[in-house]
Amino acid sequence: MKKAILTLLVVFMGIGVANAQAFAGKGSDELSVGIAAGFNTYDHIGLQANYNVGVHDFVSVGGQVNMWFSDFNVYVGPRANFHLLNCINPSTTSNFDVYLSATMGLRFGDKTQFTGGGYIGAKYQINDTWCIKAEVGSNPMLGVIIKL
Numbered sequence: 770m771k772k773a774i775l776t777l778l779v780v781f782m783g784i785g786v787a788n789a790q791a792f793a794g795k796g797s798d799e800l801s802v803g804i805a806a807g808f809n810t811y812d813h814i815g816l817q818a819n820y821n822v823g824v825h826d827f828v829s830v831g832g833q834v835n836m837w838f839s840d841f842n843v844y845v846g847p848r849a850n851f852h853l854l855n856c857i858n859p860s861t862t863s864n865f866d867v868y869l870s871a872t873m874g875l876r877f878g879d880k881t882q883f884t885g886g887g888y889i890g891a892k893y894q895i896n897d898t899w900c901i902k903a904e905v906g907s908n909p910m911l912g913v914i915i916k917l
Contacts, residue, residue: 791866791894792852793916794859797823801902803912805835813837817910819848827855833872835908844884846874864894870904 800820807813815837821829828851835844850868873885886907892900892914900914 791864791892791900792827792829792855792868793823794826794855795823797829798917799900799914800917801912801914803902803910805908805910805912807837807839807842807908813839813842815839817908817912821848821850826859827852829868833874840878842876842878844874844876846872846885848872850890866892866894868892870906872908 798821800818802816802818805815805817807815815835817833817835819831819833821831823829828849830847830849833844833846833848836842848870849872850870852866852868854863854865854867868890870888870890871885872887873883876882876884888904888906888908888910890902890904890910892902894900894916898916900916902910902912902914904910
């Protein structure tokens, strides 16, 4: 029981500290580039780029392109992000954002296949233009975001 109470206290303190996000909501747009591990297999290293546009106070959509060096596969597909902290406490004054992301599309290489994935990500806004981000899930990624 004590562990459950302590866990809830830590969660509520975390929400209180991160009471707003770097995601500006509807109409915002950003370009992200970074280094990623292979799609659904972590033995490949490559590049990932995304472009996202805010379509709601806590939803953004866009596209994603991945390219892996070891076997030269390319992935292209749409992407959707659900910004959790904006949903919990709608505000745009903090430098921190946590989001869930899903993607599905085509992977080209030895053979063409339909594939998809999901992530949880976080980004921290350094200034009005630049953010750093990390995502874990089917395609782990570390990168930077340029707010356009």
